[in-house]
Amino acid sequence: xxxxxxxxxxxxxxxxxxxxxxxxxxxxxxxxxxxxxxxxxxxxxxxxxxxxxxxxxxxxxxxxxxxxxxxxxxxxxxxxxxxxxxxxxxxxxxxxxxxxxxxxxxxxxxxxxxxxxxxxxxxxxxxxxxxxxxxxxxxxxxxxxxxxxxxxxxxxxxxxxxxxxxx
Numbered sequence: 001x002x003x004x005x006x007x008x009x010x011x012x013x014x015x016x017x018x019x020x021x022x023x024x025x026x027x028x029x030x031x032x033x034x035x036x037x038x039x040x041x042x043x044x045x046x047x048x049x050x051x052x053x054x055x056x057x058x059x060x061x062x063x064x065x066x067x068x069x070x071x072x073x074x075x076x077x078x079x080x081x082x083x084x085x086x087x088x089x090x091x092x093x094x095x096x097x098x099x100x101x102x103x104x105x106x107x108x109x110x111x112x113x114x115x116x117x118x119x120x121x122x123x124x125x126x127x128x129x130x131x132x133x134x135x136x137x138x139x140x141x142x143x144x145x146x147x148x149x150x151x152x153x154x155x156x157x158x159x160x161x162x163x164x165x166x167x
Contacts, residue, residue, distance in 0.1 A: 007063075009060045013064045017037075017071040025074070025078045025079070027126065028146065028149030029149060044064040047061045079147055082146040086146065087153075089125055090162075093127070094155055107138070109132065110129065125143055127141070128140070129141050142155065148166070
């Protein structure tokens with residue numbers, strides 16, 4: 001009964017942060033959650049301290065704090081999982097490209113030449129490959145950062161490492 005009352009009194013913050021969580025879970029939008037979460041946490045924290053002597057009011061504000069923190073954790077978990085998933089796929093593609101280079105003594109011109117659907121790689125993972133634009137005949141393999149809009153990871157084939165590029 002107490003939990004039902006806490007949810008009922010916090011229904012607005014629950015609905016707002018459910019929407020914020022869904023929105024900020026999209027690729028590149030992680031940081032936007034801070035615009036909603038920090039002011040909400042500050043406000044609820046001040047209210048909690050203000051009504052510390054009133055257990056029912058304190059519980060309402062503590063519940064709101066839990067809702068906001070849960071929202072933050074969900075958004076970060078989704079982005080961390082997505083980053084891990086994309087990096088794992090990108091690493092497998094790097095290995096395939098390197099194997100192709102060793103076998104044929106050249107880089108593939110497209111991912112399709114490796115049997116990888118380049119349109120699907122771009123749409124699903126934000127993964128981009130181009131062997132024709134490089135001035136040193138070293139291809140470009142990159143993917144969008146899941147965390148920040150416009151940032152991306154690029155693979156350095158000469159040093160065999162991923163580099164983070166900010167825009």
